[in-house]
Amino acid sequence: MDKPHLEARKAPKQARSQATVQAILTAGARVLAQESLAGFNTNRIAEVAGVSVGSLYQYFPNKAALAVALIDQERERLAVALEAAVASVSDAPLLEGLSRLARLAIEQQFQDPVYAAALDHEERRLPLGTRLASSESRLVGAILQFLEDHRDELPTFPDGSPKEVARDLLLITRVLVEADAHGGQGAPPSLHPRLVRALAGYLLAPGVA
Amino acid sequence: MDKPHLEARKAPKQARSQATVQAILTAGARVLAQESLAGFNTNRIAEVAGVSVGSLYQYFPNKAALAVALIDQERERLAVALEAAVASVSDAPLLEGLSRLARLAIEQQFQDPVYAAALDHEERRLPLGTRLASSESRLVGAILQFLEDHRDELPTFPDGSPKEVARDLLLITRVLVEADAHGGQGAPPSLHPRLVRALAGYLLAPGVA
DNA sequence: CCTTTACGCGAGTAATTGCTCACATACTCG
DNA sequence: CGAGTATGTGAGCAATTACTCGCGTAAAGG
Numbered sequence: 001m002d003k004p005h006l007e008a009r010k011a012p013k014q015a016r017s018q019a020t021v022q023a024i025l026t027a028g029a030r031v032l033a034q035e036s037l038a039g040f041n042t043n044r045i046a047e048v049a050g051v052s053v054g055s056l057y058q059y060f061p062n063k064a065a066l067a068v069a070l071i072d073q074e075r076e077r078l079a080v081a082l083e084a085a086v087a088s089v090s091d092a093p094l095l096e097g098l099s100r101l102a103r104l105a106i107e108q109q110f111q112d113p114v115y116a117a118a119l120d121h122e123e124r125r126l127p128l129g130t131r132l133a134s135s136e137s138r139l140v141g142a143i144l145q146f147l148e149d150h151r152d153e154l155p156t157f158p159d160g161s162p163k164e165v166a167r168d169l170l171l172i173t174r175v176l177v178e179a180d181a182h183g184g185q186g187a188p189p190s191l192h193p194r195l196v197r198a199l200a201g202y203l204l205a206p207g208v209a
Numbered sequence: 210m211d212k213p214h215l216e217a218r219k220a221p222k223q224a225r226s227q228a229t230v231q232a233i234l235t236a237g238a239r240v241l242a243q244e245s246l247a248g249f250n251t252n253r254i255a256e257v258a259g260v261s262v263g264s265l266y267q268y269f270p271n272k273a274a275l276a277v278a279l280i281d282q283e284r285e286r287l288a289v290a291l292e293a294a295v296a297s298v299s300d301a302p303l304l305e306g307l308s309r310l311a312r313l314a315i316e317q318q319f320q321d322p323v324y325a326a327a328l329d330h331e332e333r334r335l336p337l338g339t340r341l342a343s344s345e346s347r348l349v350g351a352i353l354q355f356l357e358d359h360r361d362e363l364p365t366f367p368d369g370s371p372k373e374v375a376r377d378l379l380l381i382t383r384v385l386v387e388a389d390a391h392g393g394q395g396a397p398p399s400l401h402p403r404l405v406r407a408l409a410g411y412l413l414a415p416g417v418a
Numbered sequence: 419c420c421t422t423t424a425c426g427c428g429a430g431t432a433a434t435t436g437c438t439c440a441c442a443t444a445c446t447c448g
Numbered sequence: 449c450g451a452g453t454a455t456g457t458g459a460g461c462a463a464t465t466a467c468t469c470g471c472g473t474a475a476a477g478g
Contacts, residue, residue, distance in 0.1 A: 221454090221455085222453095222454070222455095223454065223455075225454090225455070225456095226454075226455060226456090229455080229456080255458095260456075260457090261456065261457045261458055262457090262458070263455095263456065263457055263458065264455075264456055264457075267454095267455075267456080
């Protein structure tokens with residue numbers, strides 16, 4: 001029953017070592033973005049970061065911990081952006097709000113599709129259990145806030161708790177965007193309307209209550 | 210520019226060798242179902258199949274080809290089931306049809322969640338390009354047939370071709386079901402209504418046209 | 419200074435694993 | 449039977465890769 005520690009091993013105290021940690025994280029992101037999971041091994045990452053593997057293992061107990069750190073970092077970025085977007089559309093009508101949130105999701109994913117896909121892939125593979133509950137639930141929380149802000153335009157949900165609904169919206173957004181990002185270069189023009197349709201449809205579904 | 214061959218290397222001619230191939234496929238499925246991708250290596254699979262690695266490589270040029278064979282087999286099963294289900298609801302009202310298709314999807318995934326998830330995972334990872342277009346497009350085809358059968362209950366789609374719509378429906382079904390399968394043991398009662406809501410909502414979305 | 423602690427190094431280890439190859443055995447058919 | 453072909457074997461090679469450890473160097477601070 002040995003659980004692998006996913007936390008950082010040691011906190012860097014001097015400025016020098018903080019730079020090292022940062023270099024490692026940046027290198028990890030660079031490698032993932034350019035070679036996806038193919039080049040994602042600790043030796044390579046250390047090389048790209050310009051440090052030795054030993055240094056890497058001084059701050060990350062294992063490879064998984066580094067992956068988790070990258071995932072956390074990215075989820076953080078996303079959560080901040082989403083929370084801001086939700087706040088900015090709190091007074092807009094529901095449909096316009098959804099449209100803008102959809103736009104945001106598409107932009108985020110297409111900004112670096114390979115990196116985003118690789119992180120998603122790792123996230124599924126890792127023994128995260130409740131680990132990323134924090135970052136994921138922050139995203140869910142933002143969506144819940146959005147639903148709250150537009151409660152007057154929404155029917156009550158007979159099936160599924162609000163939390164389930166919020167999670168469903170996130171999942172739907174992720175697949176649809178990721179599927180289109182996987183193939184071509186840019187986002188096809190039909191993506192945004194299809195996504196809005198999926199989200200709005202789920203929320204406003206007629207005759208299914 | 211070396212492309213890895215994913216096709217079978219050699220067709221078994223005698224009954225004996227056909228049994229070997231079958232044993233390998235079965236073993237692959239068993240291993241994936243029980244240990245997920247952790248135990249999915251050719252040595253282990255050969256051992257479970259009761260044959261030598263050499264025999265395995267006589268019929269599969271590489272590990273990826275074996276994975277593709279398993280994926281194809283499973284997609285085939287799914288396509289057959291889906292086509293039958295679509296045919297059986299061709300005269301039912303749209304909502305009831307969707308409800309039954311959703312039920313089918315849930316049953317299929319929960320029949321062996323680990324196996325299904327592992328295959329999905331591999332499918333994303335492999336350099337499939339147009340490879341699984343055949344099995345995937347057969348699923349898309351079945352959905353298109355369903356849409357055709359219920360055209361009178363559907364609005365026209367301004368955004369996205371019917372093929373895109375069909376693919377979206379498949380993707381949405383996959384994530385929602387898989388997300389709930391990943392965690393607990395059985396399907397939560399809220400899954401089916403949520404899934405129907407998502408699908409029906411997408412198809413009938415009001416005010417987004 | 420000099421001791422102590424933090425930081426960094428990178429060759430090397432151990433484990434895993436995809437895959438080959440030289441050889442053995444079974445089957446087919448004239 | 450016997451020659452040719454199909455099938456089966458499994459030790460072991462080669463490559464990859466997560467991770468350690470003994471030993472340096474830089475900073476801290478007394």
